Amino acid sequence: MTTTLLRHEFRRTRGPLGLLTAIAAAFTLAGTLVMLPNWPLAPLGAPLASIAVFGLLPVALLALAVDYWRSAYGRGGYLTQTLPIRGSRIYGVRLVYGFLVVLAGLVVSLLLAAPPALVVARRQAPEGVGALEYLRTAASEVTGLLSPAGWVLLVLALTFGTWMYLVQYYFAATAGSSGRLASLGAAGPFVVWFALYVVFQVLVFVAVVAVPLGIDVRAGDPQFVSVDYWAAMTSGAQNAPMPAGFIPVLLVLTLVLAWWTGRAWNRRLSLR
Secondary structure, three states: OHHHHHHHHHHHHHHHHHHHHHHHHHHHHHHHHHOOHHHHOOHHHHHHHHHHHOOOOOHHHHHHHHHHHHHHHOOOOOHHOOOOOOOHEEEEEEHHHHHHHHHHHHHHHHHHHHHHHHHHHHHHOOOOOOOHHHHHHHHHHHHHHOOHHHHHHHHHHHHHHHHHHHHHHHHHHHHHHOOOHHHHHHHHHHHHHHHHHHHHHHHHHHHHOOOOOOEEEOOOOOEEEEEEHHHHHOOOOHHHOOOHHHHHHHHHHHHHHHHHHHHHHHHOOOOO
16 A cells, blocks of 8 residues: 555655756756856856755755645645555555655755766866766865765755655645635645744754754764863854754754654544
8 A cells, every 4th residue: 555655645746846847957058058158147157056956855845845745734634534454554665765755865966966066177187088987086185084974874864854845835834724724725725834944943943052062073983072062153153064953953853744644644544
């Protein structure tokens, strides 16, 4: 059944996601072509390509959130409610599918970044050095900044951190379509998301200040170091290690949001 639900998710969302990918590819190609000759508009090529590369995944997550709301609480909600499956299982499959979309989006974004990166490399490469060789050397220098374990942790953090937004969007869509907020229609999820954003920012700030612990990667391997972030902020200190206190806060909040949304699906959506 899980495979069937995943297949259904793909069929329902492949149109919007495919269109967004095609638009991002077109913008990236246009930006790359503009960068090639010495045209007056050449400086606009890099920003155009960057917007397409870095904007694809966030917009794709918003598209999934809109589809989630429409298929559960909009016109498609009736079909969802008639499925003889526990709501939490449907919700769990959607989270898994969203995680797969995040992984695919990261890979596609990396592939889209290759053409403009080659153009930039061709411009910056010393005489007699090819663009591919220059880009390969630069990539080797970047990968050497962290150990393999450090890169694995970085990729996991990037993937989870991106997927976390989808959990928030789904929670906002569910909570904003329940109780009194349901009378607001499509505005309900926006109200909930804004309130959730404020709560997240406050809790993250408190966690960073209250837990004087940072993650230093300058030695290659991630290491925990003691840092007084309140003193660093008030004194204007630069280059402080990444705070570690907010990580457990985000993990716990994300799990709580996913748990609450799953319970809400069982109470309001599934036919037992």
